[in-house]
Amino acid sequence: RKEVEQDPGPFNVPEGATVAFNCTYSNSASQSFFWYRQDCRKEPKLLMSVYSSGNEDGRFTAQLNRASQYISLLIRDSKLSDSATYLCVVPPSGGSYIPTFGRGTSLIVHP
Amino acid sequence: DAGVIQSPRHEVTEMGQEVTLRCKPISGHDYLFWYRQTMMRGLELLIYFNNNVPIDDSGMPEDRFSAKMPNASFSTLKIQPSEPRDSAVYFCASSLVGPGEKLFFGSGTQLSVL
Numbered sequence: 001r002k003e004v005e006q007d008p009g010p011f012n013v014p015e016g017a018t019v020a021f022n023c024t025y026s027n028s029a030s031q032s033f034f035w036y037r038q039d040c041r042k043e044p045k046l047l048m049s050v051y052s053s054g055n056e057d058g059r060f061t062a063q064l065n066r067a068s069q070y071i072s073l074l075i076r077d078s079k080l081s082d083s084a085t086y087l088c089v090v091p092p093s094g095g096s097y098i099p100t101f102g103r104g105t106s107l108i109v110h111p
Numbered sequence: 112d113a114g115v116i117q118s119p120r121h122e123v124t125e126m127g128q129e130v131t132l133r134c135k136p137i138s139g140h141d142y143l144f145w146y147r148q149t150m151m152r153g154l155e156l157l158i159y160f161n162n163n164v165p166i167d168d169s170g171m172p173e174d175r176f177s178a179k180m181p182n183a184s185f186s187t188l189k190i191q192p193s194e195p196r197d198s199a200v201y202f203c204a205s206s207l208v209g210p211g212e213k214l215f216f217g218s219g220t221q222l223s224v225l
Contacts, residue, residue: 032211
């Protein structure tokens, strides 16, 4: 298994829908995870940290499933402005200190 | 507060030319990272510095790439000679705590090598 895998999408959903993305990782010892958001032709920006107990911020919920080695991002009541690519970041494996970015999942919210 | 500042925003050059990308990290951030993003490979870490010292350059593609950080407020990524396959968006990012913590990215440099 690759260090981190994401479904590239695109996920095409109507406004108001609930959508969820998963990100699988291979390093079972991983401790800290993040979701970044990247708009077209822009830089990635931190969206949320993912804690063992989960993390909720308004319409966004991030969860960690250690047993199945994946993290998820749930977006409720999707807005047009949520259209972007969502990148997961998982801690490094082996002796590396460098976290690994996933390739990203593209979300398109349409009217 | 000023974020991470990169220049130039766009660079178009011909194969064989030298390219220099510049980055000013957020003041007080001890870690600086250079990433490259392409459609094929996604976001790849090239090199990162801690307190101006290169820590891990295992992502640097080959000897044509070099990076320096002469002081806490400035870093450069140089490609010499450039090749068409170097065309990508190059991001600089900085972090307060370390590689596994929140990264603040610059706006990136869109490099096109013809």
